[in-house]
Amino acid sequence: xxxxxxxxxxxxxxxxxxxxxxxxxxxxxxxxxxxxxxxxxxxxxxxxxxxxxxxxxxxxxxxxxxxxxxxxxxxxxxxxxxxxxxxxxxxxxxxxxxxxxxxxxxxxxxxxxxxxxxxxxxxxxxxxxxxxxxxxxxxxxxxxxxxxxxxxxxxxxxxxxxxxxxxxxxxxxxxxxxxxxxxxxxxxxxxxxxxxxxxxxxxxxxxxxxxxxxxxxxxxxxxxxxxxxxxxxxxxxxxxxxxxxxxxxxxxxxxxxxxxxxxxxxxxxxxxxxxxxxxxxxxxxxxxxxxxxxxxxxxxxxxxxxxxxxxxxxxxxxxxxxxxxxxxxxxxxxxxxxxxxxxxx
Amino acid sequence: xxxxxxxxxxxxxxxxxxxxxxxxxxxxxxxxxxxxxxxxxxxxxxxxxxxxxxxxxxxxxxxxxxxxxxxxxxxxxxxxxxxxxxxxxxxxxxxxxxxxxxxxxxxxxxxxxxxxxxxxxxxxxxxxxxxxxxxxxxxxxxxxxxxxxxxxxxxxxxxxxxxxxxxxxxxxxxxxxxxxxxxxxxxxxxxxxxxxxxxxxxxxxxxxxxxxxxxxxxxxxxxxxxxxxxxxxxxxxxxxxxxxxxxxxxxxxxxxxxxxxxxxxxxxxxxxx
Numbered sequence: 001x002x003x004x005x006x007x008x009x010x011x012x013x014x015x016x017x018x019x020x021x022x023x024x025x026x027x028x029x030x031x032x033x034x035x036x037x038x039x040x041x042x043x044x045x046x047x048x049x050x051x052x053x054x055x056x057x058x059x060x061x062x063x064x065x066x067x068x069x070x071x072x073x074x075x076x077x078x079x080x081x082x083x084x085x086x087x088x089x090x091x092x093x094x095x096x097x098x099x100x101x102x103x104x105x106x107x108x109x110x111x112x113x114x115x116x117x118x119x120x121x122x123x124x125x126x127x128x129x130x131x132x133x134x135x136x137x138x139x140x141x142x143x144x145x146x147x148x149x150x151x152x153x154x155x156x157x158x159x160x161x162x163x164x165x166x167x168x169x170x171x172x173x174x175x176x177x178x179x180x181x182x183x184x185x186x187x188x189x190x191x192x193x194x195x196x197x198x199x200x201x202x203x204x205x206x207x208x209x210x211x212x213x214x215x216x217x218x219x220x221x222x223x224x225x226x227x228x229x230x231x232x233x234x235x236x237x238x239x240x241x242x243x244x245x246x247x248x249x250x251x252x253x254x255x256x257x258x259x260x261x262x263x264x265x266x267x268x269x270x271x272x273x274x275x276x277x278x279x280x281x282x283x284x285x286x287x288x289x290x291x292x293x294x295x296x297x298x299x300x301x302x303x304x305x306x307x308x309x310x311x312x313x314x315x316x317x318x319x320x321x322x323x324x325x326x327x328x329x330x331x332x333x334x335x336x337x338x339x340x341x342x343x344x345x
Numbered sequence: 346x347x348x349x350x351x352x353x354x355x356x357x358x359x360x361x362x363x364x365x366x367x368x369x370x371x372x373x374x375x376x377x378x379x380x381x382x383x384x385x386x387x388x389x390x391x392x393x394x395x396x397x398x399x400x401x402x403x404x405x406x407x408x409x410x411x412x413x414x415x416x417x418x419x420x421x422x423x424x425x426x427x428x429x430x431x432x433x434x435x436x437x438x439x440x441x442x443x444x445x446x447x448x449x450x451x452x453x454x455x456x457x458x459x460x461x462x463x464x465x466x467x468x469x470x471x472x473x474x475x476x477x478x479x480x481x482x483x484x485x486x487x488x489x490x491x492x493x494x495x496x497x498x499x500x501x502x503x504x505x506x507x508x509x510x511x512x513x514x515x516x517x518x519x520x521x522x523x524x525x526x527x528x529x530x531x532x533x534x535x536x537x538x539x540x541x542x543x544x545x546x547x548x549x550x551x552x553x554x555x556x557x558x559x560x561x562x563x564x565x566x567x568x569x570x571x572x573x574x575x576x577x578x579x580x581x582x583x584x585x586x587x588x589x590x591x592x593x594x595x596x597x598x599x600x601x602x603x604x605x606x607x608x609x610x611x612x613x614x615x616x617x618x
Contacts, residue, residue, distance in 0.1 A: 075352035077393065077436050082352055116351045116601075117586035231615060258590035261351060261583055265394030272350060276590070286591060289398055289420030290580050292554055294594070294616075304593070312596045 001179045003192035007168040009327025011047045015039070017185045022130070023092035025066065027053040034059040036094065053332030054096050054164050056139050058325050062254035063101035064241070066094060067125040068108060071276045074121060076263065078270035087124050092145035093181075095162070097133040100145050100325035107313070107321045109157075111257045119276075130177055133158040137203045139211045143249045147219050150324055151208035155243050167197045185293075217343045225343045233299055239341050242272045242334030243281075249328035249336075250279035255309065255321045260286075261326040280304050306341070350586050353391050353436030354378050363496040365490075368462050369427065370403060370415040374434065380437070382406055382475040383444030383603045389516055389585050390414065391436030392420075392429070398422040399441075399582040399606065401466035406473050408580075415465035415497060423507055427573070441585035442536065442604045445470055445575060450547050454483045456540065457561055460531050460552025464488055464497050466577055467551050471505070484489070485540070486513045489531025489556070493517050493524045512539070531556060532563045543568035551577035554618040561608055571609035577613065578603045 004013060018024050021126040024039040029049060038058045039045070040144040076083035113126070114121035133154035145152060154161045155189075160180030163170040172190055173179035182189050220226055230236075250256045263271040278285065281301050295301045313321035321339070329337045360372035382388065387401040404413035421581030429435070446469070455474065457532050459467045467486075474481060486505060490496040496515065506513040516527040527533065530537070531552070535547035540546065548569050550560050557576055563576050569598045580599045595614030596604060611617040 042517065068486060075393070077355055077434075080434055082354075082356040085349075111588055117348075117588075119588065120349050137483055256405075259584070260589065260591075261397060263391065263394060263396050268394075271351075271391070271394045276350065280593075282591060286581050286593070288579070289423060290417075290553075291419070294544055296582065308590070308593065312593070315596055 001173040001175075002182075003190045004171040004182055004189040005165075005168055005196050006171060006186070006189050008047050008051060009168075010186065011169065013051060013188065014186045015045075015050070018093055018181075021091065023090050024095065025113070025338075026050070026095040027059045029053065031253065034062065035061050051164050052253070054134050054162065054169075055137055055275060057138070057143060058098040058100055058327070059096075060252075060253055060330075062104060062196055063097055063255050064104055064108060064256075066129070067105065067122055068112075068161070068257070068277075069121075069275075071274055072121060074261070074275045075150050076266070076270060076272035076275050078266050078272070080270070083270075083272050084189075085121075089128060089170070090123075090279075091106040091128050092294055093130045093132060094218070095132040095134070097154070098136045098325075099150055099152065099154050099156075100136075100143075100323035102133055102154055103130075103145075103150055103323035104325070106156055106319075107255040107323075108257055110313075110317050119318070122194075124344070128139060128257060130159045130181060132160040132162055134161065134180070135163040135207070137164070137207050139207055139214060140326075141214055141326060142330045143211060144215045144325035144326060146208065146211040147215050147339065147342070148320050148322055148324045152211055153204050163200045163203060165196055165203070170196050170200050182339070200207070215339065217339075219342050221345070224314045224341065227306050227311045230303075230345050234304040235345075239336065240299050242336060243298070243302065244333050245281060245298065246333060247279040247281045248281075248331040250281055250305070251277055252327045252331050253324055254325055257321075280308065281308060306345070310342070351438070351584070353389070353397075353438040354380065355411070356437050357431050357433050358429060358431055358435065364415060365495050367418045368415060368495075368497055368530075369418075370413050372425070373412050373414070374436065375410060375412060375437075376497035377410075380412070380440075381409055382412070382440035384447065384470040385583075386440035386442045387466075387579070387582065387600075387604055388412070388414070388437050388439040389441070389582075390426075391438070392422050392425045393434065393436065394522040397420050397436075397438070397583070399510075399579065399585070399600070399604075401469065401577070402440075403465035403468045404472070404480040405406035406469060407476060407477075414558070415462060415468070439585055441578045441582070441600050444474055445473075446604060447473060450474070451480045453481060454485070454542060454546045455481055456485045456487065456546055456548045458531065458535075458548060458550045458552070458554035458564075459486070459488045461495065462497060463577065465551075468498060469500070470549060474603060475508070478508065481510065484511045484535075486511065487531060487534040487537075488514070489515075489518070489534070489552075493521055507514070510609070530559070532559055535560075535563050535567055540567060544570060545573075547573050547575070549575045551564045558618040565608070571612055572607050575605050575607040576608060576611070577605050578617065
């Protein structure tokens with residue numbers, strides 16, 4: 001919609017104003033690692049930290065946890081009456097979301113909001129959230145969004161896009177909500193100059209070039225077909241050999257959408273139902289009550305992850321259920337690099 | 346506010362019918378709830394405090410106030426369900442999945458091939474077909490159980506035999522002294538000279554995975570067309586709405602795209618059973 005500039009000097013003032021009306025979530029350092037965290041109490045982080053955090057790659061935790069809560073009460077029956085689930089209506093803003101996490105949200109939109117049955121909990125979390133996404137100017141060794149035809153800058157689902165540039169920040173309002181947020185919360189925004197815009201273009205070119213240097217081997221345009229025809233059990237078994245079955249890769253994945261419904265008894269009067277994150281690597285994941293298990297061997301379950309992300313989801317929605325964020329490989333104790341498998345397949 | 350698809354409604358067990366030593370039919374009163382299903386769809390049944398499991402109703406879909414589910418005691422949820430008395434409450438959610446396209450069966454011969462407790466969903470289908478029996482050329486029910494005491498719906502099976510246009514044949518894997526019928530796995534019943542128009546016939550199959558696999562192989566050998574073989578592909582269906590991922594079978598979420606899929610739909614999936 002429009003492009004604005006806010007100086008570094010005015011940044012914290014703007015954040016303070018946002019905090020008066022919204023719950024603000026943004027990347028913050030904790031023991032030298034970045035996490036999406038709520039801006040709590042009087043704690044307004046320094047502009048220097050904010051600037052630095054915004055220039056880094058995605059935080060360690062996936063964005064999905066703010067829309068698809070790791071453990072959420074979704075109903076139940078107590079004395080034959082439906083358990084009411086309270087909804088938090090606090091409006092909130094998430095700042096500093098990279099394109100890889102936006103892509104994860106896009107996958108979840110397809111799973112939870114575009115289907116015949118919509119998930120009311122996911123829908124509610126989306127409706128109370130304003131997303132201020134950010135460029136990713138310095139991709140790191142774990143990043144591979146370019147292999148999946150994604151860009152190191154926001155392309156989708158944003159209300160505002162923010163880019164740290166010389167002396168301040170370039171703001172691009174994308175939605176009406178984003179535009180209102182800029183013009184109504186702070187009078188220190190001014191129109192961006194051609195120089196500001198050119199700087200953003202240069203930052204984006206540099207990020208793209210850096211990604212191309214990091215990931216020199218491109219993926220086949222027929223990746224889904226290659227995966228379909230890779231039926232040799234040994235291929236998947238060999239790649240799965242160093243997996244210690246911690247399932248961290250699936251839980252931290254911004255696109256993984258699986259969940260388990262489980263019930264907790266309430267004093268013999270009924271039960272409450274919870275929805276918790278699940279992972280297709282678990283042995284019991286596909287097992288049925290009678291004991292039959294279509295994916296009893298770990299190699300089959302390991303392969304299922306690739307079938308899900310790069311074949312089945314792709315066939316249905318024409319994009320991959322992987323964002324190239326590299327979290328799976330960053331947390332892997334067995335040092336399994338998903339890129340290596342995708343190139344070899 | 347949109348409907349919460351994870352929220353069950355209460356239902357009361359009003360009768361329990363002992364079908365075999367480990368299979369019972371539970372009759373549930375829906376307590377006036379606005380709940381109906383079509384043959385082929387499934388329902389998620391909650392045993393309070395234990396958990397939820399998917400079952401396809403075995404009763405006629407046109408009966409609205411009650412629902413019947415024929416259930417084998419195999420896992421955590423069903424074991425606890427078998428401890429519940431008449432009068433106890435459970436939860437139900439659904440119905441989920443797609444129905445049998447019974448309008449496509451009209452004017453055709455229909456083969457119902459069941460194994461073990463797999464006859465339960467097929468009973469619901471059969472009762473739906475019975476509502477307009479004259480619309481179908483002939484219905485063959487071919488059913489196999491492990492032993493004579495494992496046969497479900499003994500009384501109904503003998504009654505169905507007397508219906509015009511319906512033929513019922515049974516077999517058991519292992520006979521006892523009193524058994525006068527056929528002995529062998531259910532696929533032996535497909536060696537029937539009356540099944541002579543197989544390229545036009547409809548086959549509807551439900552049973553344990555091994556029976557589904559060899560049943561399908563034999564149906565194809567006999568000349569049945571892949572698009573006319575309807576298979577109950579029940580997997581670990583949890584959410585029922587194609588979101589949680591557990592019932593993934595190839596490109597399908599069985600809970601949403603099935604649970605009944607044709608052989609034509611699943612033939613390219615590596616080991617779908």
